[in-house]
Amino acid sequence: xxxxxxxxxxxxxxxxxxxxxxxxxxxxxxxxxxxxxxxxxxxxxxxxxxxxxxxxxxxxxxxxxxxxxxxxxxxxxxxxxxxxxxxxxxxxxxxxxxxxxxxxxxxxxxxxxxxxxxxxxxxxxxxxxxxxxxxxxxxxxxxxxxxxxxxxxxxxxxxxxxxxxxxxxxxxxxxxxxxxxxxxxxxxx
Amino acid sequence: xxxxxxxxxxxxxxxxxxxxxxxxxxxxxxxxxxxxxxxxxxxxxxxxxxxxxxxxxxxxxxxxxxxxxxxxxxxxxxxxxxxxxxxxxxxxxxxxxxxxxxxxxxxxxxxxxxxxxxxxxxxxxxxxxxxxxxxxxxxxxxxxxxxxxxxxxxxxxxxxxxxxxxxxxxxxxxxxxxxxxxxxxxxxxxxxxxxxxxxxxxxxxxxxxxxxxxxxxxxxxxxxxxxxxxxxxxxxxxxxxxxxxxxxxxxxxxxxxxxxxxxxxxxxxxxxxxxxxxxxxxxxxxxxxxxxxxxxxxxxxxxxxxxxxxxxxxxxxxxxxxxxxxxxxxxxxxxxxxxxxxxxxxxxxxxxxxxxxxxxxxxxxxxxxxxxxxxxxxxxxxxxxxxxxxxxxxxxxxxxxxxxxxxxx
Numbered sequence: 001x002x003x004x005x006x007x008x009x010x011x012x013x014x015x016x017x018x019x020x021x022x023x024x025x026x027x028x029x030x031x032x033x034x035x036x037x038x039x040x041x042x043x044x045x046x047x048x049x050x051x052x053x054x055x056x057x058x059x060x061x062x063x064x065x066x067x068x069x070x071x072x073x074x075x076x077x078x079x080x081x082x083x084x085x086x087x088x089x090x091x092x093x094x095x096x097x098x099x100x101x102x103x104x105x106x107x108x109x110x111x112x113x114x115x116x117x118x119x120x121x122x123x124x125x126x127x128x129x130x131x132x133x134x135x136x137x138x139x140x141x142x143x144x145x146x147x148x149x150x151x152x153x154x155x156x157x158x159x160x161x162x163x164x165x166x167x168x169x170x171x172x173x174x175x176x177x178x179x180x181x182x183x184x185x186x187x188x189x
Numbered sequence: 190x191x192x193x194x195x196x197x198x199x200x201x202x203x204x205x206x207x208x209x210x211x212x213x214x215x216x217x218x219x220x221x222x223x224x225x226x227x228x229x230x231x232x233x234x235x236x237x238x239x240x241x242x243x244x245x246x247x248x249x250x251x252x253x254x255x256x257x258x259x260x261x262x263x264x265x266x267x268x269x270x271x272x273x274x275x276x277x278x279x280x281x282x283x284x285x286x287x288x289x290x291x292x293x294x295x296x297x298x299x300x301x302x303x304x305x306x307x308x309x310x311x312x313x314x315x316x317x318x319x320x321x322x323x324x325x326x327x328x329x330x331x332x333x334x335x336x337x338x339x340x341x342x343x344x345x346x347x348x349x350x351x352x353x354x355x356x357x358x359x360x361x362x363x364x365x366x367x368x369x370x371x372x373x374x375x376x377x378x379x380x381x382x383x384x385x386x387x388x389x390x391x392x393x394x395x396x397x398x399x400x401x402x403x404x405x406x407x408x409x410x411x412x413x414x415x416x417x418x419x420x421x422x423x424x425x426x427x428x429x430x431x432x433x434x435x436x437x438x439x440x441x442x443x444x445x446x447x448x449x450x451x452x453x454x455x456x457x458x459x460x461x462x463x464x465x466x467x468x469x470x471x472x473x474x475x476x477x478x479x480x481x482x483x484x485x486x487x488x489x490x491x492x493x494x495x496x497x498x499x500x501x502x503x504x505x506x507x508x509x510x511x512x513x514x515x516x517x518x519x520x521x522x523x524x525x526x527x528x529x530x531x532x533x534x535x536x537x538x539x540x541x542x543x544x545x546x547x548x549x550x551x552x553x554x555x556x557x558x559x560x561x562x563x564x565x566x567x568x569x570x571x572x573x574x575x576x577x578x579x580x581x582x583x584x585x586x587x588x589x590x591x592x593x594x595x596x597x598x
Contacts, residue, residue, distance in 0.1 A: 033210045081484045
């Protein structure tokens, strides 16, 4: 979704998608991957991420009529909906605790899902999961958007309806908390 | 990029999620979406839950509990603690527990122009005993203000024969001159000086007390009746030296008076011109740069999301985020509030489902049960304002509803 030319064409597609289901389908296909990836980076589980991705796009269908923005706005709008959907999912199902527990168990047994090979990266993943999922949802969002979706601070600020300065300080706080939680692993870097 | 960011980037580098989308899911979802899209275009209007429909209708009425407070001169946010004359205050607090209405007369002074207004008022407290509920305020020969049980405010000007009608309370005694007010006085106000004497008119034995609140730059003079322990006269200055005319003077206070029939009911006089006024809402209600995005969430979900984040921010001391969610002040002032307040929320025990409260037309109310640093548990109802600004759905915390109450099992 970071592709500028892709974004530039969204404006036209968005206009067409309001009346033409085929255009809507094209718009959907252009953004599906990014939304799914964001969800899986937040939730650490494929199946759950797919469910939440479905919720996100169903919400898009329901609310598309009142969306007034253009290309860049549409991407940010998707991230807003996805962020709310992920947070709502965590809240609704108390998923956080379950995920944490699962992450701990996997860390102990060294069993790795998510298709990561048994190298150093594989060792880090459960640690990262455990640490990230203990952060408050807003910090999780900022970390994911910044380091996994590679959004700029100004873009994150737009998604979260905040100022870049606030996001900057919240990112610093989130990282400080993460650093404490994964101190030993972090130092190995 | 700062060191921490670089290091974290290095840490996550190489971690590979299995984040490749599954084409099967993508295709299936596409079919579902197109089916939903087709179904939706067949409908004339998108479906709304009953709850949301009700709320939208109510929101159009737009009322706020935080609007104009005209008799807020008694309002003190007292922060300092000091020795207090417990003997007098405790008796007064107890005596005020059995007060259900008052009649008060005196003078309000505009300290800038020194304009004086004589008044007489009758009032009952609200259900919580924190502010006035029904009220009738008369300025002889000038205007009459009546707040009805339904919360409508009528302001009648007999001269031009005009009635201004507001569908909300814009006039009240806040805080109510009751037990809670004196509990706060007992706790925070300092430099008490007590003397004894007789009432200048009745000759009844009386207790005279003065005290100041340095931080808020206010000073008070109270006269309590020795027998009933109730305050019978009150003066308040906007300085700590009792200088000049008091901005508020209650020359005579009667408790549980016989209320004239229909005193809190207002009938529009014949041939009077009726002007309906809408409420001016705080600017931040429509500021897209504050609050929390509610895209894709139902109103109920949005309420719970912002309230949860709000308490997290309060407890974690995330002042910037707090100022975004509840922009009654900036981050620095939120921090200042925290530093000046001895008692602060430390744990959220329960957040209940949002609901509509009679008398709150701003938005849904979310009951919360919160534990404070002194160990006490409080019930606090938070009001959430749901907005739709330029097609973007979001919400912001509008305030509290009904004050903070001790938890009762």
